[in-house]
Amino acid sequence: MNVLITPAMVGQVIISGLLSGVLYGMVALGLALIFGVMRIINVAHGPLLMLGAYTTFFLYSAFGLNPYLTVPVSMAVLFVVGVLLERTLVFRVVDAPELSSLLLTFGISIALVNAAQLAFTSDLRAVEFLTGSWILGPFAFSKSRVIAFVFAAALTAGAFVFLKSTRLGKAIRATSQSREVAMVCGIDVGAIHRLTFGLASALAAAGGALIAVIVAIQPEMGQIWTFKSFLVIVLGGAGNYPGALLGGMLLGLVEQLASLFLTTQLSEVVAYVLLVLVLLVRPTGLLGGRQT
Amino acid sequence: MKRLAPVLLVLALIALAFYPAVGTGYGLRAMLQVFMWIALAGSWNLISGLTGYVSFGHVAFFGAGAYTAAILIASSGWSWPFAALAGGVAAGVLALGIGWPCLRLKGPYFAIAMLGLNEVLRALVSYFEGLTGGGNGLSMPTLDATVPVYYAMGLTAIGVTVGSRLIIGSRFGLRLMTIREDEMAAEAMGIPTFRHKLLAFLLSAIGPGIAGALAARDQGYIEPLSVFPLATTITMIVMTLFGGKGTVWGPVLGATVLFVAQEMVWARYPYIHPLLFGAIIVAVVLAMPRGILGLLQTKYRLPRTI
Numbered sequence: 001m002n003v004l005i006t007p008a009m010v011g012q013v014i015i016s017g018l019l020s021g022v023l024y025g026m027v028a029l030g031l032a033l034i035f036g037v038m039r040i041i042n043v044a045h046g047p048l049l050m051l052g053a054y055t056t057f058f059l060y061s062a063f064g065l066n067p068y069l070t071v072p073v074s075m076a077v078l079f080v081v082g083v084l085l086e087r088t089l090v091f092r093v094v095d096a097p098e099l100s101s102l103l104l105t106f107g108i109s110i111a112l113v114n115a116a117q118l119a120f121t122s123d124l125r126a127v128e129f130l131t132g133s134w135i136l137g138p139f140a141f142s143k144s145r146v147i148a149f150v151f152a153a154a155l156t157a158g159a160f161v162f163l164k165s166t167r168l169g170k171a172i173r174a175t176s177q178s179r180e181v182a183m184v185c186g187i188d189v190g191a192i193h194r195l196t197f198g199l200a201s202a203l204a205a206a207g208g209a210l211i212a213v214i215v216a217i218q219p220e221m222g223q224i225w226t227f228k229s230f231l232v233i234v235l236g237g238a239g240n241y242p243g244a245l246l247g248g249m250l251l252g253l254v255e256q257l258a259s260l261f262l263t264t265q266l267s268e269v270v271a272y273v274l275l276v277l278v279l280l281v282r283p284t285g286l287l288g289g290r291q292t
Numbered sequence: 293m294k295r296l297a298p299v300l301l302v303l304a305l306i307a308l309a310f311y312p313a314v315g316t317g318y319g320l321r322a323m324l325q326v327f328m329w330i331a332l333a334g335s336w337n338l339i340s341g342l343t344g345y346v347s348f349g350h351v352a353f354f355g356a357g358a359y360t361a362a363i364l365i366a367s368s369g370w371s372w373p374f375a376a377l378a379g380g381v382a383a384g385v386l387a388l389g390i391g392w393p394c395l396r397l398k399g400p401y402f403a404i405a406m407l408g409l410n411e412v413l414r415a416l417v418s419y420f421e422g423l424t425g426g427g428n429g430l431s432m433p434t435l436d437a438t439v440p441v442y443y444a445m446g447l448t449a450i451g452v453t454v455g456s457r458l459i460i461g462s463r464f465g466l467r468l469m470t471i472r473e474d475e476m477a478a479e480a481m482g483i484p485t486f487r488h489k490l491l492a493f494l495l496s497a498i499g500p501g502i503a504g505a506l507a508a509r510d511q512g513y514i515e516p517l518s519v520f521p522l523a524t525t526i527t528m529i530v531m532t533l534f535g536g537k538g539t540v541w542g543p544v545l546g547a548t549v550l551f552v553a554q555e556m557v558w559a560r561y562p563y564i565h566p567l568l569f570g571a572i573i574v575a576v577v578l579a580m581p582r583g584i585l586g587l588l589q590t591k592y593r594l595p596r597t598i
Contacts, residue, residue, distance in 0.1 A: 041400040043348070043407070092578055099344045099472075100577050102403050103533065106348060107573030110526055114566035223522070227408040234401070265419050272405075272412045279401055280393045 008138040017256035019149040025248025026152040027207035028232035030200035032244045036176040037196045040101040044109035046222030052205025053212040074209040075202040082201025086194045116219035124216040148210035231275045312439045327449040333531040333543035334452035335499035341537035344472035349406035353383035355519040357501030358508035362430045376505040383501025391493040414520045429515030441510045452499040457540045530569045533576045536583030
């Protein structure tokens with residue numbers, strides 16, 4: 001790199017990293033919820049995000065809806081898809097060995113991506129709604145990224161309030177702490193599993209809807225999001241919900257710094273090295289493991 | 293049945309050994325593919341079928357072997373049999389590097405780390421353009437070696453299958469299966485689980501490394517998209533699950549049956565291929581976890597260890 005790196009550039013990437021990090025955190029919170037409550041890593045999490053992105057794209061291109069107004073619609077659609085998936089397939093592997101749940105959700109993920117390729121073709125699609133940037137002193141902020149940050153922060157905060165103070169949220173946390181005890185307390189664990197899967201899919205859909213406004217989408221976009229979300233929950237500590245947010249910001253920051261000091265081509269490699277390092281040094285995550 | 297099986301097996305091997313003398317170019321190429329899938333499915337079975345640790349990125353070893361061999365052949369002028377062995381070694385080294393951090397932990401870490409590995413290798417290959425040709429790919433000098441590559445691929449498939457037979461029948465294999473059934477219990481019994489998992493993973497990477505190198509030599513030209521497709525991982529998983537995971541003959545059966553079905557029936561509908569494979573995975577996991585070999589074992593009272 002022979003380009004001079006100024007403090008303003010570093011400030012810029014730090015802010016951009018934190019902006020996209022909150023989005024990572026929100027998507028990963030969905031994966032963390034399913035893992036915490038059902039002890040399943042949902043490999044189809046990224047493809048569900050992709051379906052959310054396409055829902056927004058079609059509502060925008062067919063009906064001319066403001067894409068930000070479609071976020072709740074995408075979330076509702078994917079909530080239903082998530083509940084149906086849980087109800088028909090995923091509940092069968094909740095107590096099965098890990099191999100079964102990983103392979104089952106992997107199979108679902110392949111089928112979803114291929115179905116999307118057949119239905120929507122592999123063409124890149126873009127929601128050209130909000131382009132350009134806001135300039136603030138030495139910094140420039142892409143408008144779509146700032147709004148995505150605001151949405152993600154609000155939704156994540158909403159999810160935390162829901163988990164912290166509502167009866168249903170408490171039931172979800174109770175189930176994630178101990179399924180047997182939750183059952184003894186009269187919680188319908190099956191219903192909680194369905195609700196959790198639906199909520200997680202809705203969070204992924206919100207991510208997809210917001211991403212669709214930032215970059216062009218295609219059916220294969222999902223897989224990398226499964227990986228990134230997993231990396232985020234490893235960083236934050238598996239089963240630790242606030243950790244997901246911290247992990248997300250850390251991943252956003254590391255990716256942006258890597259693109260400044262190395263090259264954007266290698267940002268996935270850097271993320272991977274980060275995963276391997278964390279697994280080697282502190283496998284319980286930066287905030288430590290399970291606490292809800 | 294028990295006395296007939298070895299005789300049939302020997303006859304089949306003799307027929308395959310003489311096949312290049314009579315076979316058509318298409319037939320030879322199809323058999324080469326069957327051998328390749330047997331080697332790949334059998335190798336995936338060694339780590340995932342035996343220990344229960346799912347590898348979602350086994351094609352990474354195929355690609356690593358292909359690139360190692362192609363670079364050695366194109367830039368250093370190695371002859372292809374040695375380059376193929378080097379491909380196997382390179383895949384093994386890569387497996388040690390990934391397995392060391394990821395297999396020390398129980399749980400889904402290994403599976404997801406493997407899911408990302410493929411993308412990472414593809415990015416690295418594109419980045420180090422000087423060595424790998426980047427997106428332009430890498431051409432090897434032309435060489436008509438279909439028949440020798442046919443034998444080499446056949447030997448690789450036999451090697452993986454015989455290796456699986458030896459492993460599954462040994463104490464080492466039993467320990468791996470103990471890890472799959474209950475890792476805590478395995479540890480309590482004094483099995484060094486990490487070392488066993490790592491060794492199984494190393495062994496499972498060598499076959500795909502060699503197969504990738506041979507496939508690269510056969511095609512004469514490789515590029516990132518052609519040697520790192522997710523579809524290859526999916527196919528070896530489907531074949532193993534369909535045939536019967538954790539067995540010696542399951543991957544062989546699954547690879548053969550699904551390859552023939554693919555050529556005869558689904559070749560006309562390439563677009564729905566992944567959808568079909570996804571559906572097979574879901575169906576096998578839910579309805580027939582021991583694959584078709586499991587069904588046969590129950591029906592004809594065959595031993596569980598074949």
